[in-house]
Amino acid sequence: MTTPYFALFDTVLGRCGVIWGGNGIVGFQLPERTEGGTRERVRKCFPDARERPAGAGERAVTDRVAALLAGAPDDLADVALDLTAVGDFDRRVYAVTRTIGPGHTLTYGEVAAAVGSPGAAQAVGQALGRNPIPILVPCHRVLAAHGAVGGFSAAGGAVTKRALLKAEHTPGFDDPTLF
CATH class of the missing domain: 3.30.160.70 (Methylated DNA-protein cysteine methyltransferase domain)
Known part of the structure; x- marks a missing residue:
């Protein structure tokens, strides 16, 4: 390298x-x-x-x-990534994750099914926790079942994940609240 x-x-x-x-x-x-x-x-x-x-x-x-x-929609899917240091399963998870556009989400289970490993939601979460290229591999767009935020390994954890989803105008994350 x-x-x-x-x-x-x-x-x-x-x-x-x-x-x-x-x-x-x-x-x-x-x-x-x-x-x-x-x-x-x-x-x-x-x-x-x-x-x-x-x-x-x-x-x-x-x-x-x-x-x-800052809120401009861009999926960044055309940016060249070098994932040679990443294992095969993780690369497949990242490829699916890169197809999720700003303002949209999938669940860990949906990503698992898309990579041909239904029932491997936890393994998908672990792969995303190892993601060396957040934002460009938008792991923040993958949620737990029923829309729960799930984990996020960056500084700030789930608070940062919510901020990223809000910046992308993801439904349920950019709605004004009464409190």
């Missing part, structure tokens, strides 16, 4: 990180509490990655991600 690089960039949620190699995006980091925390998390997950300014291709991706998080 070529040396991975990373850059931090601003979004409405805070400083995010994008990690790339010669064959596409290999990682994405949602914001931690501080910019230093985000940088530390990137370095922990991608210890060989070197920080450098994003090139034009990476900036195009980060601009689109920032726009999505």
